[in-house]
Amino acid sequence: MEVILGKTSGFCGGVIRSVLETEKVLDKYGDTYCLGELVHNKQVVDKLEKKGLVVVDTLDNIPSQSRVIIRAHGVTKEVYEQAKEKNLNLVDLTCLKVIKIHEMAEKLVDDGYFIVLAGQKSHPEAIGTISFCGENSAIIENLDEIDFIIDSIKNSGLKKVAIIAQTTYSMDKYDQIVEVLSKKNGDSYEFEIQKTICNATEMRQNECKEIASKVDAMIIIGGKHSSNTLKLYDIASSLCNNSYIVETADDLIEDYSIFDKVGVMAGASTPKSSIEEVLKKLES
Ligand code: SF4
Known part of the structure; x- marks a missing residue:
């Protein structure tokens, strides 16, 4: 293997x-x-x-x-x-990257923008960031909330809309939100696109896609409440049917020896020791 x-x-x-x-x-x-x-x-x-x-x-x-x-x-x-x-x-x-987003949000508020934050509503980073976005703002988690967002923008009376993101938000979902919002309302509003997804997240999601598309099984290591780990799992499972999420080596319960190639990725809050333990167990 x-x-x-x-x-x-x-x-x-x-x-x-x-x-x-x-x-x-x-x-x-x-x-x-x-x-x-x-x-x-x-x-x-x-x-x-x-x-x-x-x-x-x-x-x-x-x-x-x-x-x-x-x-x-x-x-x-x-x-x-x-x-x-x-x-x-x-x-x-x-x-420091999150602080920059807070500062950017305050400037956008001063410049008269309605701020759309693409993020997970229950995530502490999104809860923190939205508090810097003033009263004319809303969090969008999924595309099916787009009509609510459009109504909120209309009700604010503002003509300028900024779209920012939680640093660990999905790259693809952010692009879809921008596309739908600007297509549906391109003539009515001036848009400011600020894809504030962290480059560490972007690189990790891209690498996860690349590996998941060429292996027989994919193992994602990370905390069960870690937003970026769950995103990696979503990406992996969309490309590889045998995708698993584990917190530690103890969670490896499948017989992975039936697979020729196994990919391993870990979230941003997964320590080196957990990755090494998983690799060791896989090798054994
Ligand atoms: S993913 Fe890490 S480096 Fe990137 S913004 Fe979040 S905490 Fe900072």
């Missing part, structure tokens, strides 16, 4: 930075709060919790002046305000 591992598998720059900086903070100060799981990967979070990371869902019950880590996904404007009110000591590890 030949195993092909995608070169772009594993931690992206933003995740590497947040994990390394968090480790430094824990080594220096000990127990530290983190608003939400630092990354969508249980193994990584478990390891950091053992070092003193305390994951919380809200800032509500955190004593004032506590140290709180903001993860790579970023947070809403309101969270920054609440942290200021409570006099919290924020360690802001929001990915």
Whole structure:
């Protein structure tokens, strides 16, 4: 059996930075709060919790002046305000690419745009970003919501529409949204297309397509709540009937030896150790 591992598998720059900086903070100060799981990967979070990371869902019950880590996904404007009110000591590890999108959104609001954010409504990054998009904005997750988006744009009375994206959104779905929106409304509005999907995501999705189209089976490694991992799985299963998603080597339950060629890709929050364990198990 030949195993092909995608070169772009594993931690992206933003995740590497947040994990390394968090480790430094824990080594220096000990127990530290983190608003939400630092990354969508249980193994990584478990390891950091053992070092003193305390994951919380809200800032509500955190004593004032506590140290709180903001993860790579970023947070809403309101969270920054609440942290200021409570006099919290924020360690802001929001990915610099996400911060750029927040700044871009604020500028688009000032310039009179209605902002359409292509993203997953329940994802923390999208929830954070939309809070910087002002009241004339909407998140679109799937194409079947396009009529609702068009109505929202009409109701706003604005004539300029910007289309931005969550950094881990599907490249293909973004292009479809732009095409349909501009085709249906090309004459009525001025469009500003800002494909803010991260290049790490783009490269990973392209490589996943390339590998999935030439193997007999495809294994995607990553957390079950990781948006970019689930996108990789969607891409793989659209091109390869035998696609599997696993969090760790323990989840490898099929008999992969029946396949000649097996492709392996991992999401942006999957640690090297999980990838190595999967490869080792496949080889054995
Ligand atoms: S996927 Fe890109 S934008 Fe998101 S955390 Fe990683 S480097 Fe940053």
